[in-house]
Amino acid sequence: MILIVDDRQENIYSLQKILELNGFEIDAATSGEEALKKILKVQYDLIILDVQMPGMDGFEVAETIKGHSKSKDIPIIFLSAVNIEKKFITKGYTSGGIDYIAKPFDPDILLLKVKTFHKLRRQTIELNETQKTLRAEIEYRKQAESDLSESVDELRSILQSIPQIAFTANAGGAVEFINQHWYRYSRSKDVLPKTLPGKTSVADCIRKAIGSGKPLVEEVCIRDLEFHLFRYHTLTMTPVKKNDIITKWVGMFTDIHEQKMANQLLEQRVAERTLQLQSSNAELEASNHELQQFAYIASHDLKEPLRKIHFFSDLIKSRYLNGNEDAVANMDKIIRSSDRMRNLIMDILDYSKLSIPESFERVDLNAVINDILVDMDLLIIEKKAIIDVCTIPQLEVNASQIRQVFQNILSNALKFTRTGTQPVISIKASLVADKQLDSPETPDGPFCRIEIADNGIGFNEKYLDKIFVIFQRLNSREEYEGTGIGLAIVKKIVDTHKGLLTARSVEGEGSTFVIILPVHQNNS
Structure with missing residues (x-):
């Protein structure tokens, strides 16, 4: 933007029209004081300043403009119709002007000068911005180099203090720094530790890491120069990146010889x-x-x-x-x-037969239970028992053995009934996620949880482990018949099916036997 300063509106108007027709953006002030106020608020590219004005003349305005840091670089062209003597022209230049034009002026000449000074001003601004950017970049690079130097020094200090063999290498794999432990396995920074013949070398590990551009952990066996023995180490190569570009590698050998020997002995x-x-x-x-x-x-x-x-x-x-x-x-x-x-x-x-391996097949357990209930029909009628059986999924089991499981548990439920109480027995099943008693139900679960509940005499749960042991009885033979083997057989069959068996009970309130079996034997 160009600022025209003149106390006569007609002069401002004629200049403004000439410059606007040539694409310049124009602002105007009718006094030196008004011009100074505008210069403090707006950044101008050029000022066309009349010399002869009431109040502050052009020379005073120019000196004030040049004395202010914000406006000192703005080019000023003086225009004068009266003060055209050499001393006034000289004063114009010493006041900070870059040109002094007498009125009346040639519009074409004025326009050429305005274009030239305007272009120089824009170039000067761009140059200043470029210099400012370059100075900032130089400062940034200096700070980055300083930080990098501090980081390298800190890294080397850390590597010197650790008990492992440590080194740094450039992006191409050339070793740049080593700590004092390096010299136990090599005489020089430029010579890599020697590895066991026929085994992976340190150079191979470095090339492998550089080729992949990723951290590497490799087991190597390097020669101890002091004892002339090869010791197992873990070589770790870690990339150091700047702007996602690998600039350095940090390598570290960790002695694992004792652990390796102990593991070999343990494996043996x-x-x-x-x-x-x-x-x-x-x-x-x-x-x-x-x-x-x-x-x-x-x-x-x-x-x-x-x-x-x-x-x-x-x-x-x-x-x-x-x-x-x-x-x-x-x-x-x-x-x-x-x-x-x-x-x-x-x-x-x-x-004794249960220890003999049996084959497994997909069995409908509801059909097995129905057959058992048919065989027990007379006892069920005699006891007036109510038996409720829900749908049980088909499972891979041994049909004859699983029949013994349900027959023994149902027989006990009908045997150990309370006097004066109608026996009620329920059988329900659900698919579950795990072989756990509290496993949540799931439609596609790999295990089936079966619960057989009765309202019989029950038992004290402190004897839970005892009831599944062969020949163990909780009741007298005179009161209830039996050999004490039935539940032991159930337990052994469930074990051979890779299942889980337990019971919950309260004396005088009944018992619930819980069986968890795999749906497929090969998935258990």
Whole structure:
């Protein structure tokens, strides 16, 4: 913008029109005082200043403008129709003007000068801005170099203080700095530590890191110059970036020799122990097989004399003891004892068979439970029991073994009922996320949680672990029949199915048996 200062409006008007027609933006002031006020508020590119004005003349205005830091660089062209002598022209230049034009003036000459001085002013402003930017950039670079120097010094101080071997390398991998621990494995900064023949070298690791541009952790075995031994180390290469460009690498060797030797010794001992365990497992498997055969044969052979005891006891009772009540009572005790022994032997046979591996297949558990309820129909009617069975998902199980599970639990529920209370038994199931008792239900869960609840006599939960142990009973034989093997069989079957079994109960209020089985055996 150009400021025209003249006390006559007609002079301002004629100049303004000439300059505006040539694309210049014009502002005007009719006195020196008004011009100074405007100069404080607006940044002008050129001032055209009349010399002869009332109040402050042009020379005074120019001196004031040049004395102010904000406006001192604005070019001033003097215009005068009266003061055209040499001394006035000289005073114009000494006051800060860059040209002195006498009126009347040639518009074309004035326009050429205005264009020239205006262009020079714009170039001067741009040059000043460029210089300002360059000065700021120089200061920034100086500060960056200072910060970088401080960072490098700090990094080297840190690397000197750590117990590991440490070094820095430039972007191309050339080593620039090493700490004192380096000399235990190399005589010079320019020689990398020697690695075990046939193993990865330090140079290979550096090239690998530079090639990937990413942090690298590699195990190397380098030679200790003092003891002439190779020691295992972990070499870590970390890139240092500036503006996402790698400018330096920091390398560090951490001694892991003792851990490596300890791990090798541990692996050797684990391998030896594994062989011992495999041998022991083979012996145990053979022993278990022999024990199973013994249990089967022994139990099978015991049944024959028991059949004879039962048969001849019953024969003596019916033929020779009529009328002798004491003898009949004693003989009944013998018969009942033989029956219990037979049941015990049968249960032992069932329990021993559970160790034999069985195949698994997809089974409809609702159909299995329905078959069991049909077999128990007379007992259910006798007890007037109510049994509610919800839909159970199909699972991969051994059908005959899983039948024993439900049969034993349902038999107990019907056996251990409270006097005067109608038995109520419920069976419900849901798919769950994990093999945990409190696992949340989920439609596609890999496990199935089955809960069998009754309102029978219940038991004290402090005996929970006891009820699943073979031959353990919580009630007297005289009060409730049984061998104490039923729940042990259930537990063993659930274990062979890779499942979970537990129970919840309150004495006098009933029990709930919880079974968690995998839907698919290969996913358990």
